[in-house]
Amino acid sequence: MKPSTDATVFVVDDDAAVRQSLSLLLRSMALPVETFDSAQTFLDGCDPERSGCLVLDIRMPGMSGLELQDELRARDIAMPVIFITGHGDIAMAVRAMKHGAIDFIEKPFNDQLLLERINQALELDRVNRASRGALEDARARIALLSPREHEVMTRIVAGQANKVVAIELGLSERTVEIHRAKVMAKTGAGSLAELVSMVTRLEAGPE
């Protein structure tokens, strides 16, 4: 799996040498890199629209890597995070992983392992963004439905037959069929199963 071409690796480490060496290493792997000397500088210039992943030092003066991870969650920025650390601190690793980190890599690191994890992270970001895109799309389509069509859709998805929907809504079965056809057309769902999956994802999704 290849990362999308514009995906960038964002490196945040307060140690200039680590930052610069890591930057050179990633560039030698043909990865676009941007470096930041603190969590705050990264946040200040953070564009949620940009795809990529974060390589984050855990311990930094000011805001730590873990705090940055929390802050990104709070801001609903779902960029995958790989932690790098000089400390084999289990408690920190557990917390980082629980909060969705890709991995917790000890310094000094093996370039192969790092490359693997970064590729993994970029792929995850791509998938996330793609599914988020689809979700957004579905939401937009569902928003096009009229209140009546929405009512019909909710009941169909819940598994009710046209006849039952017609009785409960006090409509003719024919009218329900027309609404149902409009729902399928507006949402772009090719089948009932697709429509169900779309609505379920929307209800379960973070947004």
Place this chain on the structure above:
Amino acid sequence: MNRMPAPVAYEELLARYRGVVEAAVDAIIIIDETGMVEIFNPAAERTFGYSAAEVVGRNVNMLMPPHDAAHHDGYLRHYLDGGAPRIIGIGREVVGRRKSGECFPMDLAVGEIEGLVPRRFVGTIRDITTRRALEDALRQREQEHSQLLDHAPIGIFAAALGGRFVRVNPALCRMVGYSEAELVTLSAAALAVEDDREQIERSLAELTGAAKQDCQCTLRWRRRDGETINVSLHAVLVGDAPERIIGQVLDRTEQVRSEEASRDARARLAHAGRVSTLGEMASAIAHEINQPLTAISAYAQACRRILDQPGHDPAVVVEALEAITTQALRAGDVVRRIRGFVSNRESEREECDFNEIVQAALDFATIDLRANQVRLHVDLAEGLPTVLADPVQIQQVCLNLLRNAIDAMLDLPPAARHLAVTTAATPHGAVVRVADSGPGVDAEMRERLFQPFQTTKAEGMGMGLSISSSIVGAHGGTIRYADAEQGGAVFSVEIPQAVEHA
């Protein structure tokens, strides 16, 4: 005028010399061969307290104490019978008796006035009471001085201007293991060990050259048995035209040894403190070394990848290799700093730049500051006086304060952890202040702050401030606590400046 004098009668003789006799300062008494006083001059009257009238015509033995008086007639007869003279023509010191009955020492010279019949003797007398008293006093003083010298617990000597001993007391002999006879062939400089000889020679030269009133120095002497002793010597010039040096010598060997022993003990304790500190910092130090290692590793892996790429830019590789060197040196610096900090070396005072010491401690503490996300504000004053200190020990004290400050702030959110380190000149030296934004020290703890085994930390031994206090004390400095204005603690350490050498 060398004609022979014509024989004269006794009375005529008396008349001729009466003036001389009467004016004489010494008492003059003339007796006849039976011992009867014929002439008793005014000086004799003053000496004996009798008037001439009371004495003339009476036996001269009335002027003698009983024992002499009883034998005087006998002595006289013995002489007249041709016996050997006891006093006559010789003179001696005898005892006289005044009218008051008081006996007194006197010089007596007796001569016979020749050619007279009956034979007559003239005695001249000088009261030597005062002289004798002076002599006695002198003798007694000399005796006292000897006693003082003999029993003095410190070494005392008199020396010639060149420094050669002329007189030494037993304590000095014992101190250096030489006999008095041997010592008077030596000098204060000759006893000095090679390294100290020039110093004492110069001091004595300044003294005899009148460049200084006295000379005070501490030096090492070599005993006769080869042992070295530490002495402090104080010498002054004596005499109107100075011709002698008088000196006192204290054996400070024991004192020096015990000072050395306590300095060693303090150094060992301080070292133990540093080792323990390093132990506590091990994880942070590992991190500090790990950073450059990480950079080195990443640069090296990058180089490999770049070299594999066709048409790569060699300049990029060269730059990376240079960065690797820099990072290797950085790791080496950390190791060197640690080694310097824990090496078990002798405590040595040297003239140091105070800010450099504080900066070294800050470099060390950076590890902890970073790990604990403490914001550091540093303000080191320029133009601080040079301090006389063991730089590693003072660095240890500063590091201890920094680490305490960090520990005190761990319960605060990272954004509230502020540490300010400032240095300033003081009237006597230089001071470093470490101010944190923690909770400060409560009143009860404050009193025991610098005592051993006082701690508020779960894993602390409570030795840090105690060791710091002992180090600072040994430097003649002070360590203090104060509340910060916005809460928090301020610890300050003042170290005296190095005394400028003349």
